[in-house]
Amino acid sequence: MPSFGERLAYLRNQRGLSQAELARLLDVGQSTIAMYEKNKRSPDHHSLIRLADFFGVSTDYLLGRIDQPHANEHEGVKGPPLDEKLWSVATDPLFADLLRQVPDLAGEEKQSLAEYWELVLQYVRRRKGRRQERN
Template sequence: MFGKRLAEIRNKKGISQYELAEHLKFTRAQLANYEQGKREPDFETLITLADYFKVSTDYLLGRVDKPASSAVEEYRNVLFYLGTKEALTEEEAEFLKETLVTYRKVRGKY
């Protein structure tokens, strides 16, 4: 699934394997092997590709069908709890995430 998703998203962006390889400092053969399913990326490479295409690693791996998972989407339930109809900004969502991580660290649950 990874290779198919990588080729699909690269083609949608209109980027050749050569262009992508040059930009990310990979070899074209390395990308071709990923797309053909002959090799799988290590974690660092997977993250690099996800960041480049602005998609989640889960999308590249075929675990979800939506290309991107933003902090806004992850914390959408907070809005329902607060009873507000305002959209949560990326900055607010990131703040909430960091606050929760800090809280869990203090409580010994992280």
């Protein structure tokens, strides 16, 4: 059965992330990720949960207690916990730091951000449409 470190390295590589990129996204040191992957250090409870949430797997999977990455698959329900497009945005270096700040916002601030984001997306779509019309 793969160790915690082997599973972490596998998940990181599946996302196409270096140790440094993963460390930056999780706001930890690269050496921390390296030590985890070499099984020379184990994450604390909070860090284990953050890793599981980041990769969309259960803590039981990371710890080697089950072989199914997703708890819901273990229970017979198929499908990833988050859609692949959402993961690609969450792990994109352009957005990861911004997204990390969203939980610190109040409800009204989150609503304002969502409204602003929608306006910007509409603007981007209009510009894209105009460019396509010209071509």
